[in-house]
Amino acid sequence: MVLVYAEATNGQFKKMAHEVVVYGKKTADVLGTECHALVLGDASGAEDLGRFGASKVHQLKSPNLEKFDAAVYTVAVAEAAKKLGATVIVLSHNSTGKSICGRLAARLEAGSVPGANAIPMMKDGFFTVRKPVFSGKAFADVQLLTDVKIISVAGNSIPVEELGQGGTTVEALDITLPEPRTKVVKHQVATGRVPLPEAELVVSGGRGLKGPENWGVVEDLAEALGATTACSRPVADSDWRPHHEHVGQTGVAIRPNLYIAAGISGAIQHLAGVNNSKTIVVINKDADAPFFKAADYGVVGDLFEVLPRLTEAVKKYKGQ
Amino acid sequence: MKLLVCVSKTPETTTKIQLTGDGGDIDTTGVQYIMNPYDEWYALVRALELKEAAGGSVTILNVGPADNDSVIRKGLAIGADDAVRIDVTEEKDSLYTARQIAEYARAESYDIVFFGKETISYNGSEVGAMVAEFLDVPYIGEASKLEMNGTQATVTRDIEGGEEVIELETPFAISSAKGLAEQRIPNMRGIMMAKRKPLKVVPPTDFPDTTRIAHYDKPEEKGSVKLIDADNMDELVRLLHEEAKVI
Numbered sequence: 001m002v003l004v005y006a007e008a009t010n011g012q013f014k015k016m017a018h019e020v021v022v023y024g025k026k027t028a029d030v031l032g033t034e035c036h037a038l039v040l041g042d043a044s045g046a047e048d049l050g051r052f053g054a055s056k057v058h059q060l061k062s063p064n065l066e067k068f069d070a071a072v073y074t075v076a077v078a079e080a081a082k083k084l085g086a087t088v089i090v091l092s093h094n095s096t097g098k099s100i101c102g103r104l105a106a107r108l109e110a111g112s113v114p115g116a117n118a119i120p121m122m123k124d125g126f127f128t129v130r131k132p133v134f135s136g137k138a139f140a141d142v143q144l145l146t147d148v149k150i151i152s153v154a155g156n157s158i159p160v161e162e163l164g165q166g167g168t169t170v171e172a173l174d175i176t177l178p179e180p181r182t183k184v185v186k187h188q189v190a191t192g193r194v195p196l197p198e199a200e201l202v203v204s205g206g207r208g209l210k211g212p213e214n215w216g217v218v219e220d221l222a223e224a225l226g227a228t229t230a231c232s233r234p235v236a237d238s239d240w241r242p243h244h245e246h247v248g249q250t251g252v253a254i255r256p257n258l259y260i261a262a263g264i265s266g267a268i269q270h271l272a273g274v275n276n277s278k279t280i281v282v283i284n285k286d287a288d289a290p291f292f293k294a295a296d297y298g299v300v301g302d303l304f305e306v307l308p309r310l311t312e313a314v315k316k317y318k319g320q
Numbered sequence: 321m322k323l324l325v326c327v328s329k330t331p332e333t334t335t336k337i338q339l340t341g342d343g344g345d346i347d348t349t350g351v352q353y354i355m356n357p358y359d360e361w362y363a364l365v366r367a368l369e370l371k372e373a374a375g376g377s378v379t380i381l382n383v384g385p386a387d388n389d390s391v392i393r394k395g396l397a398i399g400a401d402d403a404v405r406i407d408v409t410e411e412k413d414s415l416y417t418a419r420q421i422a423e424y425a426r427a428e429s430y431d432i433v434f435f436g437k438e439t440i441s442y443n444g445s446e447v448g449a450m451v452a453e454f455l456d457v458p459y460i461g462e463a464s465k466l467e468m469n470g471t472q473a474t475v476t477r478d479i480e481g482g483e484e485v486i487e488l489e490t491p492f493a494i495s496s497a498k499g500l501a502e503q504r505i506p507n508m509r510g511i512m513m514a515k516r517k518p519l520k521v522v523p524p525t526d527f528p529d530t531t532r533i534a535h536y537d538k539p540e541e542k543g544s545v546k547l548i549d550a551d552n553m554d555e556l557v558r559l560l561h562e563e564a565k566v567i
């Protein structure tokens with residue numbers, strides 16, 4: 001059985017949770033087995049995970065799960081997997097998944113693939129999972145050699161599809177959990193914008209913007225598109241923008257449907273983190289900027305003129 | 321405070337990744353190597369700052385072959401007191417690496433074990449969590465702030481679209497992200513002193529492989545860029561909608 005840890009954020013399932021259930025169902029199909037979902041803590045809509053391919057949902061509630069603690073969550077997932085006889089465990093490659101994927105692998109002595117971006121395949125008799133390496137400069141096909149296998153799935157890697165019916169039965173699990181040894185004293189999330197790793201549309205600015213006071217043209221376009229903003233490394237290093245907006249090889253690696261880069265030259269370290277985006281638009285006044293070689297669409301021009309024009313064009317299109 | 325910083329060696333960031341003919345491996349001809357940036361810029365420097373403030377020692381640990389000594393020496397030049405290399409000559413997976421680190425660290429009882437948030441080569445971000453599980457200590461991933469007050473730590477970690485502040489006691493393991501510290505460039509004195517600092521080489525413990533990389537590929541090259549006139553953004557929007565189907 002494939003067991004998917006579907007994470008609820010503030011009691012709600014977001015796109016990432018649906019993605020991993022779809023991923024788990026497709027993995028189960030490859031193996032000719034079932035896909036079950038695991039829910040930790042309180043959440044509304046657990047029975048709805050059936051729509052994305054879970055044939056059963058297991059829920060574990062405990063006061064020890066109220067705040068995130070990697071060690072406690074690891075015990076919860078590992079013990080659930082043992083109890084239910086799971087041979088593959090699937091989770092999101094987000095901050096939660098990254099905190100527990102390695103712990104799970106150590107606890108279960110299981111092979112793991114962190115950050116997979118494709119459905120597993122049976123190849124040369126081995127269960128094989130593909131993941132980006134060198135921040136997207138290459139892909140590796142990783143064979144998992146252990147009986148129990150762990151996969152964390154990178155966001156935006158597979159489309160969310162309806163693969164079944166809602167109204168799945170939710171069965172309560174009974175597992176004794178240890179007390180957390182960490183105490184979360186503050187949990188702060190900006191509301192409104194989709195966080196960068198999950199964003200489908202991204203507008204990004206580089207040094208060509210000249211200074212933080214000029215970011216209005218980037219934000220206006222992002223606002224019109226419903227996109228998330230990002231930036232190049234020197235921009236974050238100069239504190240023009242918050243560091244969580246820094247994309248590239250030493251920042252966040254993203255794969256949105258649309259990446260619009262304005263005033264970014266396209267250095268190899270920048271491209272490494274963004275070149276798996278589905279469509280790339282580059283706006284640069286220098287026709288020889290290296291980024292144009294990695295772009296689908298290019299606009300040679302002054303971003304301070306082009307971005308407002310593009311924002312108007314988007315508004316016009318949306319108004320129709 | 322007794323601090324351990326686990327560092328790895330990665331290709332330099334401008335490296336164009338080339339594959340051997342059949343995609344069976346990375347072609348390492350001409351590749352220059354560096355210390356993984358997250359390990360060097362954030363993990364090592366924050367450990368040094370804590371030692372400077374409260375005393376103690378900073379040890380660097382690498383799992384790898386003798387070729388890695390140059391990267392380890394750089395860490396010593398930046399300010400670490402001593403180093404350990406667990407002498408593994410083949411490419412091994414994360415779980416194997418984590419087991420070696422845990423075997424060594426268990427006997428030494430470090431207060432904090434530092435990692436980078438991921439390597440820029442395999443982008444795994446799992447070795448730190450694995451070591452934490454083997455040592456049975458708490459783990460905080462992607463820390464952007466770490467303050468110590470005696471044995472009491474306050475850590476800020478990056479989460480999607482925000483951050484979380486966590487309190488815990490030593491011992492623990494953390495992975496280091498941007499914000500935790502500022503990169504330090506080694507000076508001449510540091511480089512000279514690094515040559516005399518102890519670098520202990522330890523044999524590995526035998527463990528089975530759990531994963532194996534069977535094949536590498538490169539992303540498909542983009543076709544040539546379609547240029548759109550800067551005065552015609554309606555055309556760009558039309559293409560994004562009708563051709564690329566992304567809006």
Ligand SMILES: Cc1cc2nc3c(=O)[nH]c(=O)nc-3n(C[C@H](O)[C@H](O)[C@H](O)COP(=O)(O)OP(=O)(O)OC[C@H]3O[C@@H](n4cnc5c(N)ncnc54)[C@H](O)[C@@H]3O)c2cc1C
Nearest residue numbers: 206207208232233248249250263264265267269270285303
């Ligand atoms: C170890 C290491 C790791 C790194 N990691 C990263 C990383 O993760 N992410 C990252 O982004 N970088 C990274 N870098 C830095 C990278 O090498 C580049 O220096 C950086 O990406 C350049 O940022 P930029 O494109 O914003 O600035 P620049 O290279 O200065 O480019 C600015 C661009 O703006 C254009 N421009 C200027 N004015 C206008 C205008 N009015 N209208 C239109 N276009 C205009 C210019 O033609 C130019 O192409 C790393 C470097 C190192 C050494």
